[in-house]
Amino acid sequence: MSSRRPRSWQSSSASRITEEQINDLVSKLQAVLPEARIRRSDRVSAAKVLQETCNYIRSLHREVDDLSERLSELLASTESSSAQAAIIRSLLM
């Protein structure tokens, strides 16, 4: 990525992300993304990390949706008292 910055960019810094901020967050996000997606030894572009982050968020949303369905199926055939008992048990673990 070029480090030259024309003056016209600097006036719009409020919604633009600076390169330093990107580099800082690139390393933090890389650490959080699943290993299979981005090899940590490579220097990846900010755009790539942002894209992988978007993909990861979407996949986590799908997981939550799927888990909600499975919980729904399970709770359909559970007494409310034992459902609450199960949660309390998880709380105490």
Added chain:
Amino acid sequence: MQVTEAFKHAFLKQMLLGFQASAVSTKSMGFQERKNAIKLSADVAMAVARGSRKWTRGLIAGLSEERQNRSFLRLILGEQYESLLKPCHSSWKIPRCKKIVRRSLRICWRKQKKNQSGVLARTLVEKRTQELKRLVPGGKSMDGSSLLDETLDYVLSLRAQVDLMQSLLTTFEASKLRSHSKRRLPERKASYVSK
């Protein structure tokens, strides 16, 4: 952000309250209705467990945009609900800045024909940033650096939410196994990891 024991406890406790408030164990509830109630409880639990952040306020605000959620939100959030809905201070700035950014982008394209790869990289980052703004709750009114901070926090919280819901599921399945020892429930593998 660290996923602490305190976070886990707050999440599970809030899930329990949510389940009680929406009576998810009611036999007469339809599958979709129950699923939505569970998902709503899970999102509120995640926001409450995390505390006050731009994305948690954005999440609650987004959820309350749907009328059917409001009574539930008011019930389990109590006084917090009103204060969580106060708009973000910085939101008024952004429409103006978008115009400036677009103008300078146009100037850039004209001046920087030699340095096309640099401009392309910046445009790609801008494009991905817009995508991220749609995915992170409250992202639309965040400036660049807040967005990245909130994204990191949001991703960690989402992961914790998934883990906690999975452990909840496991607990339920285990208790069902105890009461119906004949039935076997299938194992679920993590679906995200791909090659």
